[in-house]
Amino acid sequence: MLFIEFFTAFFAELGVLIVHVGPVPQKHSLMSQRHGDCVSLPVFILNLLGVDMIPALEALEKLKEGNRRFVAGKSAELHRTHKLVDNQEPFAVVLGCSDSRVPPEILFDQGVGDMFVIRIAGNIVTPLELGSVEFAAVKFGPRLVVVMGHTCCGAVQATVEMLASGKTAETAGLSAGMKTIVEHIGVSVDLQADQTRVVDQTIKANVRNSVKSLREQSQVLIDLSNDDGMMIVGAVYDISTGAVSFLDD
Numbered sequence: 109m110l111f112i113e114f115f116t117a118f119f120a121e122l123g124v125l126i127v128h129v130g131p132v133p134q135k136h137s138l139m140s141q142r143h144g145d146c147v148s149l150p151v152f153i154l155n156l157l158g159v160d161m162i163p164a165l166e167a168l169e170k171l172k173e174g175n176r177r178f179v180a181g182k183s184a185e186l187h188r189t190h191k192l193v194d195n196q197e198p199f200a201v202v203l204g205c206s207d208s209r210v211p212p213e214i215l216f217d218q219g220v221g222d223m224f225v226i227r228i229a230g231n232i233v234t235p236l237e238l239g240s241v242e243f244a245a246v247k248f249g250p251r252l253v254v255v256m257g258h259t260c261c262g263a264v265q266a267t268v269e270m271l272a273s274g275k276t277a278e279t280a281g282l283s284a285g286m287k288t289i290v291e292h293i294g295v296s297v298d299l300q301a302d303q304t305r306v307v308d309q310t311i312k313a314n315v316r317n318s319v320k321s322l323r324e325q326s327q328v329l330i331d332l333s334n335d336d337g338m339m340i341v342g343a344v345y346d347i348s349t350g351a352v353s354f355l356d357d
């Protein structure tokens with residue numbers, strides 16, 4: 109057994125012990141869990157092991173470097189096959205669109221276990237996406253959260269077209285699920301904008317609104333931002349070039 113594997117197993121047991129005998133020494137830590145062969149460790153156990161999560165700016169640079177490799181056609185093929193049974197240490201959370209052309213792991217040239225990815229049409233933030241980001245942030249300790257929209261987003265295009273035609277999610281006869289998506293994107297649509305640019309503007313505004321929701325609607329994320337250097341940033345992937353542009357605000 110490798111040294112690190114021994115201590116991982118040891119502290120996994122210790123983690124269970126600590127949970128039973130005293131308070132968890134980290135505000136948002138979740139308990140160690142064992143499910144068959146799988147053990148997942150809470151952040152404070154990783155800290156005891158000396159596994160420190162990289163800072164947000166370093167995580168951001170890793171994503172930028174990965175995207176540069178992807179654009180240059182020099183992907184490192186990081187699709188590792190080694191087992192990540194004992195734990196995972198994703199250094200970033202990505203909330204992206206479900207569009208088949210924008211898989212975050214590939215376009216950031218990252219491997220298995222590197223990023224915790226949540227995908228939904230239009231990269232919106234409902235309580236489910238918020239909870240998923242909170243879960244990843246508390247459980248694994250990544251310091252960077254990226255909301256990533258993309259050019260030519262069908263969900264945004266459909267929402268703009270619906271509103272431009274004078275319909276609403278109600279009058280368009282959408283299902284409850286699609287209505288939720290369209291209503292979230294709809295708040296970012298400015299029909300007074302230049303019609304040749306309204307979709308692109310909505311794509312950026314929609315990313316910014318999702319970033320705002322994550323920054324403001326979760327006390328967990330607010331605490332992590334204030335106390336642990338978490339950054340929540342927006343980005344737009346350009347389908348025609350493969351490049352990701354990070355928004356400044």
Ligand SMILES: [Zn+2]
Nearest residue numbers: 205207261262
């Ligand atoms: Zn999309």
